[in-house]
Each structure stands twice: as C-alpha cells, then as structure tokens.
Amino acid sequence: MTAGVLDPLIHVPARLRIVATLAALPEGDALSFTRLQKMIGLTPGNLITHLRKLEHAGYLSTEKNGSGVASHTSVALSNHGRAALDTYTAALRDLLAGL
C-alpha cells in the first residue's frame, strides 16, 4: 500500500490542518475565517485557495454575512468532509500498520 491511496485533497499539510481543526467542532458549528486563519497560521490568500479547493469538493461550506469591511466569513466542515476525514484517517492507519 502506498501514499497514493490517501485522499489527495486532504493529504496536503495545510488542508489536513484545516480539516482536522474544523472536525474538532461539534457537527453543524462553523468557525470564522479570522479565527481559522489564526489557528492555522496561513496568509489569507493561501487559506482562501485551500478553502476553495475543499469547498469545490463538497468537504466544507462557507457562508458570508454582511458586506464591505464588516463582512464575516464562516467555514464549516460538511458531513461529506467529515466522512472523508474519517476515511483518510483509516487509510493512514492501515498504511502505517503495513509499514
């Protein structure tokens, strides 16, 4: 078994940290972009790029409230994203057990 079996969308340090951080919240809860950025330590541009990839795959949803400088974006892991992380974790465990 190789690293090829691991979901390539999650198997990236930044996206792995994003998904793992959001998974620590109870199902249905969301996190503000600002706090997520503080916790992950990425630049806003980098974080947005990673979030877009995950959102296009249906792993998370984003919601924007307000407009202009007062706007707030929140990010939540979808059920699909939570299941993908579970699958990724199981695959990683199998892979490490086989080494």
Place this chain on the structure above:
Amino acid sequence: MGEDTDVNENGAVDEGSDLDPRTAATLLEQTKRRAQRQFEFPSPLLTLIQAGAVLAAYGAIWLSVRGQNPYSGPSYPALAALYAFVAVAAIAATWEGRRASAGVIRRSSRQQWSRAIPLVAAFLAVYVLMGALRYDGFSHAIVYGILPAAGPLIVVGAAMAGYAAAREEWQVLGVAVAAIAVGAGSAFAGPVGVWGVAGAGICAVLVCRAIVQVWLRRA
C-alpha cells in the same frame, strides 16, 4: 468567499505529493489535539478554579455556623462571601467561555439555552421550597441548613444528569451523578456538617474531573 482582505490568488500553495504518511499522522494528531484544547470548555484550569470557589463558598458558611446550638443559619458576612466566590467562578467561566467560543458560530445556540432552562428552574425551585417549608413551620436547621446546602446539588445534578444522558456527554453525566450522591450523602451530616461535607465533596468531584480532563488530553 473570503474576507475583504488582501486576497492573493497566486499565493504559494503547498501540495502534499511528498508528504510522508508518518508525518501526516503526526500532523493530524497534533492539529486535532491543539484544536480540541482551544475549543475545550471548561478547561481543567477552570474546573480547578470552580473547585476552589465551591470549597471556599461552602467553607465560609460552615465556619459561620460551626458551633451553633440551636442552629440559626449562616451570618450575613458568610453569605456575602458565598456570593463573592460564586461570582468569581461565574466570571472565570464567562471569560473562558468567550475565549473558547471566539469565532465559533453555533448552529445549536438554541440547544445551549434549552440546557440552561431546567438548571435555572431546578435551582430556583429549591428556594421556593425553602420558603414553603419555613411557612409550614419547619425548623431553621432544615430550612436554612440541610435544604440550601444539599438541595441544589440534588436537583441541579438531576437536571444536568438528564440532559447529559440525552446528549451522551458521559463526563458531565459522571459529575452530575456524583453531585447528586454528595448532596444526598451530606444531608446525613446535619445542618452544620452538611456545609462542610457538601463543600469538600463537590470540590473533590471537580478536582477528579480536572484530572480526568488532563488524562483524556494525553490519552
């Protein structure tokens, strides 16, 4: 999507083709633990602060009633000390709650409120019962001793236990059942002793909870 900040679409984005599975597993575990610690409420430190506050509050009352014969009830300074320690615990909980939930948008905010309603109702019911028993001519020892010391632990513990069991929050359920046991058991110590036994008992329960929280973090 995104904040209206400097959006750098062409920012360097790392890809994980060469991410070693061992490194990935370590990163996943570390990130999960760090995030859980940051979202955790109450933290072990807050639980210890609450343990200290409960011990000090019940202890202040116990010191003021110690040696009373017949029992006449706690003094006003002791009651003031009790409310001061309760306020300290409440302020610490509010401060930490804000830290843990900063930036967290709860879809289940209505559930948070529904959790508070039975607890507040149960707590207030004890004081209504105190009034009723006093009106019916029960002694000071019952009305201002055993009931206010043990009653809140039993009724609030029962309300919390029901809620925790429904949500499968086993740690909270354990604390709630222990609070009921401490409340019921402490009533045997009489109107003076009940304050000391209940205070020490709840303090011990909360210290145990803090130890379990730290142990779970490391497990």
